[in-house]
Amino acid sequence: MQKDFHYYATYCAAILSGYTHEEAMVICYSDQFVDLCSATLLSKLKAPKSAATTQLQLELMDSRTDIISLQNITRIWSSFHFLPGDLYAKREKCSKSYLNKYRLICKPNSDLLLSTVEHAKDKSLQAVGLAMHVLADTWAHSYFAGTPSLVINNTDPYFFELIPDGDDYTERRITFMHKTSIKDDPDSSTYVSSLYQSSENSIMNLGHGRAGHLPDYSFIRYRYLPAWGDYDDILKDNPSDYIHAFAQMIEAMKYLRGANASFQKSCYDFEAISPYRDEIDAIIKKRQLDACADWKAFGEKLSGHTIEDFDLNKYQSEYMEAPSKLKDETFIGRFILAAMVQKSMVTNAIFESGNILAGFSVNYWKKGFRGIKDYKKLLELFSI
Amino acid sequence: MTALQRIKNIITALCMIACSIILLVFPENGYYFVLLLLSLSLTIYGIKTLVYYFTMARKMVGGQSILYRGVVILDLGIFSLTVADNPTVFAIVYLLLIHLFTGVVDILRALEAKSIAAPSWRFKFISGVVNIILALIAFISGAVMKSMETLVYLYCLGLLSSAGAKLISAFRRTAIVYIQ
Numbered sequence: 001m002q003k004d005f006h007y008y009a010t011y012c013a014a015i016l017s018g019y020t021h022e023e024a025m026v027i028c029y030s031d032q033f034v035d036l037c038s039a040t041l042l043s044k045l046k047a048p049k050s051a052a053t054t055q056l057q058l059e060l061m062d063s064r065t066d067i068i069s070l071q072n073i074t075r076i077w078s079s080f081h082f083l084p085g086d087l088y089a090k091r092e093k094c095s096k097s098y099l100n101k102y103r104l105i106c107k108p109n110s111d112l113l114l115s116t117v118e119h120a121k122d123k124s125l126q127a128v129g130l131a132m133h134v135l136a137d138t139w140a141h142s143y144f145a146g147t148p149s150l151v152i153n154n155t156d157p158y159f160f161e162l163i164p165d166g167d168d169y170t171e172r173r174i175t176f177m178h179k180t181s182i183k184d185d186p187d188s189s190t191y192v193s194s195l196y197q198s199s200e201n202s203i204m205n206l207g208h209g210r211a212g213h214l215p216d217y218s219f220i221r222y223r224y225l226p227a228w229g230d231y232d233d234i235l236k237d238n239p240s241d242y243i244h245a246f247a248q249m250i251e252a253m254k255y256l257r258g259a260n261a262s263f264q265k266s267c268y269d270f271e272a273i274s275p276y277r278d279e280i281d282a283i284i285k286k287r288q289l290d291a292c293a294d295w296k297a298f299g300e301k302l303s304g305h306t307i308e309d310f311d312l313n314k315y316q317s318e319y320m321e322a323p324s325k326l327k328d329e330t331f332i333g334r335f336i337l338a339a340m341v342q343k344s345m346v347t348n349a350i351f352e353s354g355n356i357l358a359g360f361s362v363n364y365w366k367k368g369f370r371g372i373k374d375y376k377k378l379l380e381l382f383s384i
Numbered sequence: 385m386t387a388l389q390r391i392k393n394i395i396t397a398l399c400m401i402a403c404s405i406i407l408l409v410f411p412e413n414g415y416y417f418v419l420l421l422l423s424l425s426l427t428i429y430g431i432k433t434l435v436y437y438f439t440m441a442r443k444m445v446g447g448q449s450i451l452y453r454g455v456v457i458l459d460l461g462i463f464s465l466t467v468a469d470n471p472t473v474f475a476i477v478y479l480l481l482i483h484l485f486t487g488v489v490d491i492l493r494a495l496e497a498k499s500i501a502a503p504s505w506r507f508k509f510i511s512g513v514v515n516i517i518l519a520l521i522a523f524i525s526g527a528v529m530k531s532m533e534t535l536v537y538l539y540c541l542g543l544l545s546s547a548g549a550k551l552i553s554a555f556r557r558t559a560i561v562y563i564q
Contacts, residue, residue: 040496056496057496058489058492058493058496059493061489061492061493062489062490062493066393066549066550066553067389068553068556094440094443095439095440097439097440098439098440098443101440150441150444151440151441151443151444151447154444154445154446156445156446198449198450198453200436200440200441225445226445227444227445227446228443228444228445229445230443230445231445370557371557372557373557
């Protein structure tokens, strides 16, 4: 997903779940900030780099392919963008190393999603925004894993777009190009994707790179052969997935602000969106690469307020100028804490499942504090 | 990182340091030793690709291509072992590509960091420039001056820096605490 959904659509979902305009702005800013909070940005802010929620293209290119770098990549992308669907999934006749990667495939409605939402309960609005980012991406990024892997994330040339044609669909073969100089063109079904790299752990094989930005476009439906799928094709229906993501965000945020008593898997607040269903469907299904303007207009109509444009610099000076003891009280300080909680939780779940692709996790209550020092912040957060 | 992985990193780093010391002490014969190492690496890579196919890629759609690749690389590795005393250009191209690629990536990273005013851009920029200079030295000393000793020294520099990085990562704190 991209800014149109993570920023503007999240704002709309927050308003529909009962948050005020000001609260919704904090939530949608934090949601979008997940896609921008890189180690490079954190180093500029003199903030802990362990709180990075994304990696810039060149940060990835610059990464070493040793185990530590791979674990760092996996921690970031699995925790925030490709939440694993089933850490105990079974697959016959395969090696442990294959199974470990297979179990990181992202899917919606997982146990980890429940934990993600639960960990944001009674926390900051920044934590709510971060959790909404993770939730929404489980829909968009389904069937890909947040770790570099050729055997999981590669795609075959067998790739077709389903274009609405009356009550039916016409199929058109998708052409993938590997040039950064060209742009995606839905009119000819030509899209940019990452280059084929036969190395298992190449960063070209991270997430949905091999399928380009197709998972990020709400309008598109496509059929393809995932590398892990035993030659069975998959139909990815983004309009359906995006409307589910939107309705599930409302359900989750109603729980987080205390309007609902619980949050459960496969529950969607379609009732909240029913008065606007046609309008939302029209935005989601419109064949456009960027739906920011449409979502923004819809959000402003919902709340009656102007939604300001996303500004990456907005909260940076507040964080940098705050005294050390008060940094955690700033906007970015709260976001950093939420990011560390999420990363720690997901790393622990992956580690507990017998999979070390995201690195080692040490349970504080069993072994005390060990490992990366940045995480000492969590001790203060949990008042230890 | 498991204890085994840490030990493996330390042993590999020590081997790399030992190799570079041998090369630095006997640079006149070092060139053949470097080529032998590169050919051996290719052979081992071929074997690793085959192992990768049988443990993972055979489950992948279109995974047979990995099998063919493994066979071809292994074949090439064995072949290059038999002609290791021939092509000078092999070493020049190898060193040139490694340093040029690293240099370009570092400079691009520096520009990216500079665009968001991150202070790390200076270090990256200097590192990029140094790598491009090393690539130029590899080209000039190998192709123009025909000085194999300089190429050996450059290769040693690369080995030592990789060994250093492996040692650092072997002792780095990597675990993440979990509190609930």
